[in-house]
Amino acid sequence: MKVVTTVQEMEALSDTFRRDGLRIGFVPTMGYLHEGHISLVRESAAQCDVTVVSIFVNPVQFGPNEDFSRYPRDIERDCQLCRDAGVAVAFIPPVAEIYAADRSILIEERLLSTGLCGASRPGHFAGVCTVVAKLFNIVNPHVAVFGQKDAQQLAVIRRMVRDLNFRVVVVGAPIVREPDGLAMSSRNVYLSAAERQQALGLSKALALAAEHITRDIRSTVALTATLRKFLQDGYPGILEEYITFVDPATLAPLTDLPPGPVLLALAAKVGRTRLIDNALLDVPTLQP
């Protein structure tokens, strides 16, 4: 595996891959890799000849009171995991290689970014779009794989690719969970043992929603109230930020669930740690 730290070297490598007729898969990450990230690498490897993983904790997508400086980092372990997973290139640029001191360009998404996490994280998705566009131009991949865990990010990136005509196939890969159901996240390392127990409420709430939907409940007001009560009663350590049912492509909130795929997205604080989780629910047609 090649470890690359400069834009110029990454561009040259990508040119070489293209010249050799190789299909380039790309997995952008902020590092501190876990099994979720590795599943994205596997998805890329299944579709492409070479996989590039970027590891870059992007300062522009963190708010001033967020965890940029304490975000967990372990480059050596990340490199070992990438090597073991058959990654061809780990692109690990320093911040100054990516952002000029007088940078002044930002890519804004103005419909899908406003709700869900965007409501409490102003500027977050502009930071995500901007860095992903830069990485797309540097890595020049055929395919890019993103986790369904960050469902809003995935929808926003799909929108950016469409609206800016990026020639990248965006693939969403399923959430990977711990055996007890907790969605894998680099931020799980922040949780104390007690907090980790409380955090299980999120995945259990998703399962509860799926169950209620099979019982023909379609009102999102009713469903949300049920989930909220479930969390308050069983998981008082969870401070809910949102429980929202939306259209998976447009992220438009739903009042009654239509048949077909629906995204149930949750965000909450457990202690100081902000966690998100979601499920793509396949809503069946109502029985007559």
Added chain:
Amino acid sequence: MKVVTTVQEMEALSDTFRRDGLRIGFVPTMGYLHEGHISLVRESAAQCDVTVVSIFVNPVQFGPNEDFSRYPRDIERDCQLCRDAGVAVAFIPPVAEIYAADRSILIEERLLSTGLCGASRPGHFAGVCTVVAKLFNIVNPHVAVFGQKDAQQLAVIRRMVRDLNFRVVVVGAPIVREPDGLAMSSRNVYLSAAERQQALGLSKALALAAEHITRDIRSTVALTATLRKFLQDGYPGILEEYITFVDPATLAPLTDLPPGPVLLALAAKVGRTRLIDNALLDVPTLQP
């Protein structure tokens, strides 16, 4: 010459050019071509194997009270001019081919776009950046040629290419003028004979500034006052919008002209028509 109206066909052609090892030059235009545009094509032809010209009156870069609907159009004449100039592909997409009805991505530039024309045209440069990024992704050129006539646009595009890591060499080509000095512009067709006479004041003011600079005048307050008086006295049909001396790369306004290149940019209304002009002045070191 191929005339292409769909994104898909343009992408396929561009892929073919690349596969054949051809260097692609790109000249984005809003059509109603004149000798200025053709000079950009010649510059592209000098540096590349094939030249793509896009003709697209971009609605997103026009303000609500601007001239989008009456902007002059003559596609047949444009195609003939492109053919005569040896253009390989004219890319002429309809608006719906470029913008989805629910488009929600905009590229914002926040430093260079605020002054000069940006001050009176909010959203203009976001519209320019967005469409140029899209066209870069669709046409995938090695080189893109822009006119120095739109000096602020050229600086903003250079900034976008740098800040988003587009792999396109941006070339600025000199202003082309009518024999009497008027900078060529598709909007000159709006001018009545009397207005056209008045419009000559702009290029004459640029020449006057150059002359004063050779006389060791360096205060932009003094220079601006001189130019303003010159226009008011000799060209009362010119309604000045700005007369500004700036750094050509950062567009930061200057109070005293440093030695080296300085951009003098003018904007004015003549009747209903908004015109711009500029000169890159090479300021000599002061005599001791």
